[in-house]
Amino acid sequence: xxxxxxxxxxxxxxxxxxxxxxxxxxxxxxxxxxxxxxxxxxxxxxxxxxxxxxxxxxxxxxxxxxxxxxxxxxxxxxxxxxxxxxxxxxxxxxxxxxxxxxxxxxxxxxxxxxxxxxxxxxxxxxxxxxxxxxxxxxxxxxxxxxxxxxxxxxxxxxxxxxxxxxxxxxxxxxxxxxxxxxxxxxxxxxxxxxxxxxxxxxxxxxxxxxxxxxxxxxxxxxxxxxxxxxxxxxxxxxxxxxxxxxxxxxxxxxxxxxxxxxxxxxxxxxxxxxxxxxxxxxxxxxxxxxxxxxxxxxxxxxxxxxxxxxxxxx
Numbered sequence: 001x002x003x004x005x006x007x008x009x010x011x012x013x014x015x016x017x018x019x020x021x022x023x024x025x026x027x028x029x030x031x032x033x034x035x036x037x038x039x040x041x042x043x044x045x046x047x048x049x050x051x052x053x054x055x056x057x058x059x060x061x062x063x064x065x066x067x068x069x070x071x072x073x074x075x076x077x078x079x080x081x082x083x084x085x086x087x088x089x090x091x092x093x094x095x096x097x098x099x100x101x102x103x104x105x106x107x108x109x110x111x112x113x114x115x116x117x118x119x120x121x122x123x124x125x126x127x128x129x130x131x132x133x134x135x136x137x138x139x140x141x142x143x144x145x146x147x148x149x150x151x152x153x154x155x156x157x158x159x160x161x162x163x164x165x166x167x168x169x170x171x172x173x174x175x176x177x178x179x180x181x182x183x184x185x186x187x188x189x190x191x192x193x194x195x196x197x198x199x200x201x202x203x204x205x206x207x208x209x210x211x212x213x214x215x216x217x218x219x220x221x222x223x224x225x226x227x228x229x230x231x232x233x234x235x236x237x238x239x240x241x242x243x244x245x246x247x248x249x250x251x252x253x254x255x256x257x258x259x260x261x262x263x264x265x266x267x268x269x270x271x272x273x274x275x276x277x278x279x280x281x282x283x284x285x286x287x288x289x290x291x292x293x294x295x296x297x298x299x300x301x302x303x304x305x306x307x308x309x310x311x312x313x314x
Contacts, residue, residue, distance in 0.1 A: 053090065
């Protein structure tokens with residue numbers, strides 16, 4: 001029997017942005033970034049109210065089709081509970097459609113906040129594995145979703161048939177000397193639009209190249225940051241997407257010519273730079289500003305957090 005939550009319960013979730021692929025790790029590697037969305041939910045007697053502040057304000061739907069609401073409903077169903085009504089307040093700092101995992105963060109936020117509601121009336125909540133599985137079902141692949149759930153760096157994978165995939169992820173300990181910079185353009189893009197640019201088949205040589213670079217990237221991220229430049233090379237998706245985002249492709253090239261290991265962040269158009277210096281070269285910063293990029297230093301983001309009352313849980 002479905003348990004209906006009483007009105008007046010309040011819960012909050014905080015979830016990080018993320019960057020996926022990291023060059024050669026297509027649909028597999030990701031890292032959480034220190035940019036967060038916060039969701040506050042209160043159960044009510046009936047109806048649905050959705051409020052959005054910050055990114056997406058005035059642009060996203062304020063009804064049951066809102067991604068956070070859909071994720072909340074999915075999480076409630078997974079725990080066999082329901083809410084007669086809800087007020088959902090979204091405070092968004094993660095830019096939308098920039099390759100920074102805003103959709104994954106929205107989904108993980110909705111699922112995580114369910115734990116904050118459920119914990120007030122039951123001992124059963126969604127585990128980290130549940131959060132990775134359910135959020136990846138929304139995304140269709142687990143790289144951004146698992147980074148948003150676990151925080152830090154992650155390796156993710158998919159098992160089972162295409163009709164019922166099982167998603168999982170494992171954290172990696174990123175070397176403390178690695179610094180992150182994100183270059184965010186004004187222009188937007190969507191994963192769906194840029195995925196159609198990718199070929200259905202790739203050559204054995206290209207596959208071999210990316211496998212070697214993805215393996216090397218694990219070494220670079222964890223123990224040998226001096227290998228970041230060769231480890232972030234890719235031939236499977238970044239060159240193919242360049243025509244759809246020429247400014248990002250050009251800026252990525254500028255950063256790499258300056259000796260900075262730069263990659264498209266997810267499907268772009270943001271660019272992620274990884275280095276061991278506390279500052280980017282002046283030439284790279286000037287070029288970014290001149291071409292409409294906002295370049296921000298980032299730290300590695302935390303895993304999803306949910307709160308109910310005064311108690312915060314991970």
